[in-house]
Amino acid sequence: MTTVLAPTSAPAIAQESIDDLHRRLDQVRWPQQAAGAAVPGFDVQRLRPLVQHWRHRFDWRHVETRLEALGQLCTITGDGRRLHALHARGGERVPVLLIHGWPDSPLRFLDLVPLLTAAGHDVVAPAIPGFGLSQEPQGEISRELVAQDFHTLMTGLGYRRYAVHGGDWGSAIASCLAGLHPQAVAALHLTDVPFDLANTIDEASASQEEVAYLRSIKTFAEGQMYLPANCAQPDVTALALSDSPVGLLAWTAHLYDQWSDSQIADDDLLASVSLMWLTGSVRSSMRLYSEPTSAWDTSSWEDTSSWEGSQEETTSGHDSSWGSEGAQDEDADDVESWGPNRIETPTAFALFPADLGMAPRALADRHFAVERFTVMPRGGHFAALEEPALLADDLVAFLAGR
């Protein structure tokens, strides 16, 4: 059954890297903060005890032990890159590929994997190329490249048909994978409607809730540092974050806090930051935000003249939002003429309220064959860490009989 090309064990992190991290933590330079200075945004004072914990109590080797206990492997891609994945056996149910996002790694799934294997699913959770122990490509990266890597990995492991779960970039890559290999992907289970699909909403004709969602995503994007940093200044950003572990911790911690319902456990946050630091993958993990360059050329999206004129102007925005199902159908045609192809794979969404946005089902229906759409009562962006049982129950129930 296992015919992965050249599977090897995962390399351990060199002790000198950990020693170097500790030296840098000992020499942290805290910013000067006047007592009366306003503190909009994240207060780095939260980090002082966390840095102490990282330096003196957090144990990276314990994380490695957990990974080893769950099961992991490394393989080499056709172009010679190492690809790292958790791989745990569960049984005869449909195998599940778990795809993480930024700024984290397969460590997101440490608590989820045992719940899925206990329910009878084999689980594979690879690191996206450029994250953790998965090496980045020397040429351009794209979600298609990542999807292809993961499909090759799955078939190499003997899984010709599998389900895919993902969130954040994982959700976008999972969708891409279902589009590339519809015969292999039995089902999709996503914790968000890929966020870039908000851009397919046409304010002039979309439903009230879709317009509200689009505006919430725009407001979100305007308030974020990481988006212009990752998209437009990745080298400058990576230089600062690659030279200061506490800087990287602050950068990551403020996003973990912002996108979670409860506070993610310190050890989970530190494991995630440690992996990025110790593998030197700050810059490489940002690449999907600016590559492939063709996908981020939005000028092609702005030329809407060909279809905008076909929409009848409604005299009152309020009237048009009421019970006018017909308008939505016309809209769907418009999207298909220029947007991404609709994914026909049976798809479930499990949305968590503290995530960075919550798409309405109407948007999901345009792009996916939605069979199940759940709004969870609690949890956020890193739901697999925050609410592993809620997530596992939903995923296992959706995959029953597939």
Add this chain to the structure above:
Amino acid sequence: MGQGGVLVEQGIGRSCHHGPVGEYGYRESASPHIGLLWWAEVDEDADYVDVANEFWGLAFGVLADGRPSATLIGPSLAPRELHLRAGERSWGVELAAHVFVRQSSKQQLLGQMLPLETNGRWFELAGVRLAVPEVDTLEGLVATLLRQGILAADENMAAVLAGQTVAYSRRSLHRHTVQASGMSPKQLEQLQRARTAYALLQDGRSLAAAAVEAGFADQAHMTRAFTALAGSSPARILSAGPSPFDSRP
């Protein structure tokens, strides 16, 4: 003290009745989309008549035999008889009058109590699975339903209901109101008027004075409206047990 031996504890936007058949309480919400949050526990079998009203609602509960229930409650132009069974527990939300369920035909749901699929932990509404809320998480549920477009708030309707003038002709106001709520402006006004009159009667006004102050042409009009909307005349409602108006402020 309320009517018929029902004890009423009146707080700010909060009330709890310990009646002979059980407990019923409600509180108002800071959300402009919510009329009130309510909860009830039934000790003895009883029937209760609820006055006709323009509000949409969601109710959750555990029936006497332990089965869970979830119900979408449509507005109603006639009084509704609720059959309460000993051992039942229920809670829910009554929405503000300008908040509607989007994907239903308003006219068809008038007066309806639509059972929703539920297993006690989850329920499903308009294709979305949601966690069955507690009283304290109902506000979050309403916010989610608005974000999903299952509920919609109509700001023009809110303005009309608040007595503000809107840039509508009489005819388009009628059409808009019926389309949004399933009721005509006149019907909405009648429902509000009956509640106002009941509150004035509770305050000690005479039947004639309450009728005029609430906006009825005269006492006879008020009596007819009460009979149609609450199932009984004002005088009988005031002298009998639990009133059809007790379930909301």
